[in-house]
Amino acid sequence: MNASGDYLITYERSAGAGNTDIVARIFNGDTQAVGDEFLINSLTTESTNPEVAALSNGDFVVVMEDEYGGLGDIDVGVTMVSGSGVGVANFVAFGSAAEDDPHVAALAGGGFVVVWRDEEGDGSGNPGIKAALYDNSGHKDDGGTFSVNTTTTGNQSDPEVAALADGGFVIVWTDSGSGVIRGQRFDATGNKVGGEFTQNYSVEDNPVVAALSDGRFIVGFEDVDNAPIDVDIHGTIFDPRTGPINGTSEGEVLTSRKDGATVNGLGGADTLLGQAANDTLNGGTGADEMRGRAGNDTYVVDNAGDKVIENAGEGTDTVKSSVSFILGANVENLTLLEAAAVGASLNINATGNGLANTLTGNSGSNILDGKAGADTMIGKAGNDTYVVDNAGDKVIENAGEGTDTVKSSIAYTLGANLEKLVLTGSAAINGTGNGLANALVGNAGGNTLDGGVGDDILSGGLGKDVLLGKGGKDVFVFADPVGAANADEIVKFKHKKDSIFLDKDIFAAVGTKVSKKEYFEGSQAQDKNDHIIRKGNKLFYDEDGKGGAKQVLFAKLDKKAVTDHKDFDVGDFVV
Incomplete structure (x- = not known):
């Protein structure tokens, strides 16, 4: 007709x-x-x-x-x-x-x-x-x-x-x-x-x-x-229709009516079910359960109670979350969104699972932890923290995207545009900087910290560590209990350029700075004011000078290194 x-x-x-x-x-x-x-x-x-x-x-x-x-x-x-x-x-x-x-x-x-x-x-x-x-x-x-x-x-x-x-x-x-x-x-x-x-x-x-x-x-x-x-x-x-499937404010069970659909819940505690193709499931503000089934599915999460359920072999799936979220089994990717509500914090975190995950941050300060698996972590803007535990982990940062920290339980070299490296655990692993002004912090084991050419801060932590400043104006930090077991070796110390930083709580007998009368070169303290003693290439701390307490080794220098009291600073050390 x-x-x-x-x-x-x-x-x-x-x-x-x-x-x-x-x-x-x-x-x-x-x-x-x-x-x-x-x-x-x-x-x-x-x-x-x-x-x-x-x-x-x-x-x-x-x-x-x-x-x-x-x-x-x-x-x-x-x-x-x-x-x-x-x-x-x-x-x-x-x-x-x-x-x-x-x-x-x-x-x-x-x-x-x-x-x-x-x-x-x-x-x-x-x-x-x-x-x-x-x-x-x-x-x-x-x-x-x-x-x-x-x-x-x-x-x-x-x-x-x-x-x-x-x-x-x-x-x-x-x-x-x-x-x-x-x-x-x-x-x-x-x-x-x-x-x-x-x-x-x-x-x-x-x-x-x-x-x-x-x-x-x-x-x-x-x-x-x-x-x-x-x-x-x-x-x-x-059913070839492409429009979204929308729920109500009540708790509902919503099922995709075709492959590759968008299913939206609202305020209730909904159950959303996808089909065999690439579905998008958005539960809304309630504590929802979302099952994408086969296909490369996308889940939108905005409630800490949301659950994403995937079986093995059901595609490469992505969660987009405006709250801190931990990936469940068989889900590969997690992207943090900007805040969904006015006043909500951008500082949310993304945690992976045992797969090779891709975790992407937002413009806030995020913690990205891929867990086991060779993960890719992309922080974007904000002062982000990356947790590394696999040699295959990749950390990606662009220039100008905040001051970022890698916490690694394995030997690690900072990639481009990363500023800080903190070694975790007690294994004897090494940390290496890049061309930036880096801060490198060791763990409880014996570490070698190599700052590279920038103006670096090197703190060995516990254990006998080797601190290599190399180029730049470097700071060697001693902020852990002193003793022979924790004595670090400073390599290539540069007089009047580098400095040795003493934590005021550990070196409590020293004032706000090491004065000329508190620094002594000799075998042992000569009076009550001698707290930092250089004996050959070794540095000792004596808390009471010529009193009854013994001086304690805390660092070794190159034999030809030159030092005086002006090479020391005192204060609070914060990574």
Whole structure:
């Protein structure tokens, strides 16, 4: 029916001498004839199997099989008919050696699509399904004729087509090689949407397809598994709709109605279920449970009580969270979002699992901890902290994105744009800086800390450590209990350039700075004021000078290193 409520009825009529014509007549909505019947196939003497579609401009289009010249060359013919029953144009749509079984559908956005079986197929040697797009006046789309089927093994036949509400269309056909019905969605410009789908019930034949009023479509077919004794009719409804599925403020169970959907909960404690493709599940403000199933799913988390559940082998999945979140099993990636609510803190944290996770921070100061696995951690802006425990861990920072810290339980070298390194645990591991002004802090084991060329701060922590300042104006920190077991070696100390920093709580007998009378070079203290003693290349701390307490070794220097009281500073050490 066209926009005026009229119908175009087509039918075959014998033309004598074994020929067949296609004739037509228009009827109005009251089933009254509008004008006389008229000939459709003005170019040929043998035409069969007509099909008609009403176009959005009020005209009609008729497709048919045409035999030109009586030579057995079957082609697809197209006739444009005005709404008043006047033939507008007749043309041969396609001209290969053998084409048949044409079908047509008018598209929601104007124009129409014609589909047919092509004996020459797509170059595989087997018949295939072809299609072409036209505008309302019958001009072929610039894309020309295109192949429909991706599967090329076996016979592809019996095409049918239906227009969809989104302006696209769906084509179904029989794959006789495998005995299944196949289908393919297209957008309004003829581009494939997703891959082929199958309706694999048993052994199938003779498909039909129709659009439903709510945007879905139904595929009907014959089940011929038990033919000729028993032939059944089956149908399956498919849902191509792309709009999101939205819940209410109540707790609900929301299931994706198609592959690749967006499912939104609201304020309740919802359960959201995805399908086999790439779904987006957003539970809303309640404590929600989200299950994406197969596909590369995305979960939006905004409540500490949200649960994301994935099984092994169900795609590469991503959580986008505006609260601190720990990845559950079988989820690969976690991205921190900006604050969801006014006044909410950006300083939230991301924690991985045993997989090779990718953790991405926001503009706040985040803690990114990939846990086991070779993780990639991207902090972005803010003063971020990275927890490293695998030699395959990667830390990525851009210039100007805050002052960032790596806490590592393995030997580690700071990458570009990272400022601080803190070694954790008690293993004898090493820490290396980069070209920046770094702060390197050791753990409870014996560490070698190499600051590199920048102005670095080196604090060995517990254990006998080696502190290499190298280039730059470096600070060597002693902020842990002194004793031979914790005495560190300072390599390449530069007099009047580098400094030795003494924590005021550890070196409590020293004032706010090491005065000239508190520094003594000799074997032992000579009076009560001698608290920092250099004996050869060793530095000692004596808390009571010439009193009863023994001096305690806390550092060793290169033998040729020069020091005086001005090389020491005293204060609070904060990493």
